Amino acid sequence: MADFQGKSILVLGGSRGIGAAIVRRFAGEGAAVTFTYAGSKEAAERLAAETGATAVVTDSADRDAVIARVRESGPLDVLVVNAGVGAFGDPLEQDPDAVDRLIRINVNAPYHAAVEAARRMPEGGRIIVIGSVNGDRIPFPGLSAYAMSKSALQGMARGLARDFGPRGITVNVVQPGPIDTDLNPADGPMKDIQHAVMAIKRHGRPEDVAGMVAWLAGPEAGFVTGAMHTIDGGFGA
Numbered sequence: 001m002a003d004f005q006g007k008s009i010l011v012l013g014g015s016r017g018i019g020a021a022i023v024r025r026f027a028g029e030g031a032a033v034t035f036t037y038a039g040s041k042e043a044a045e046r047l048a049a050e051t052g053a054t055a056v057v058t059d060s061a062d063r064d065a066v067i068a069r070v071r072e073s074g075p076l077d078v079l080v081v082n083a084g085v086g087a088f089g090d091p092l093e094q095d096p097d098a099v100d101r102l103i104r105i106n107v108n109a110p111y112h113a114a115v116e117a118a119r120r121m122p123e124g125g126r127i128i129v130i131g132s133v134n135g136d137r138i139p140f141p142g143l144s145a146y147a148m149s150k151s152a153l154q155g156m157a158r159g160l161a162r163d164f165g166p167r168g169i170t171v172n173v174v175q176p177g178p179i180d181t182d183l184n185p186a187d188g189p190m191k192d193i194q195h196a197v198m199a200i201k202r203h204g205r206p207e208d209v210a211g212m213v214a215w216l217a218g219p220e221a222g223f224v225t226g227a228m229h230t231i232d233g234g235f236g237a
């Protein structure tokens with residue numbers, strides 16, 4: 001287990017699911033963690049009370065609010081961008097506003113947050129973005145907008161890794177497959193179709209993803225950058 005004592009960590013989108021597991025992991029290892037949320041005030045307050053992390057409202061759809069939040073958080077040792085939404089369905093029927101909102105949250109916010117964090121990040125800083133195995137593989141219809149947003153993170157991480165590498169800052173994407181959260185419940189309607197394409201036919205746990213994030217943020221991963229790290233039970237195999 002890495003030790004994050006004294007490290008300053010911001011998690012964008014930490015109130016529930018994978019983000020909450022990441023907050024618990026870092027706070028449990030001594031980091032000073034701040035996390036954002038948009039709608040889930042009660043869950044955020046409960047998690048803050050449980051972990052000692054600081055919860056703040058910031059809507060990732062609001063670019064300027066995201067940039068301001070990162071700036072106000074001071075120099076960060078680790079930035080994790082986890083906030084993400086889905087907009088699933090027939091592209092011919094989808095509301096274009098919903099697609100554009102998804103792009104603001106899933107693409108624009110990670111980019112601007114990463115750049116703002118890098119302005120004052122010290123040597124050894126870590127930028128970790130939660131993408132999806134759907135950035136690599138789209139085995140069903142109805143995923144186009146979501147998959148597009150997660151593929152965009154790949155180019156972003158490769159590029160920013162080059163931009164910030166000379167300063168010892170790493171940029172990586174963690175790409176989960178089906179993980180048991182409100183977004184994708186283990187007993188939800190997509191369960192059977194998802195498990196059918198997996199090598200390990202079950203949902204993963206948010207804590208599994210948090211473990212990979214902690215490794216990427218820790219001392220063993222200083223030479224790992226511009227890379228995609230898939231944790232998907234073989235969904236993309």
Ligand code: NDP
Nearest residue numbers: 013015016017018037038039040060084178179181183184
């Ligand atoms: P959940 O829907 O369970 O949780 C999403 C989290 O992001 C919540 O804390 C939510 O906060 C926050 N969030 C959403 N929109 C905003 C916003 N506009 N501003 C600030 N925070 C926001 O999702 P998961 O935990 O399942 O997903 C987390 C990430 O992992 C996403 O990027 C998702 O795409 C990715 N992922 C998930 C997979 C899965 O199977 N679960 C698979 C592959 C990738 P609040 O409720 O307060 O708004």
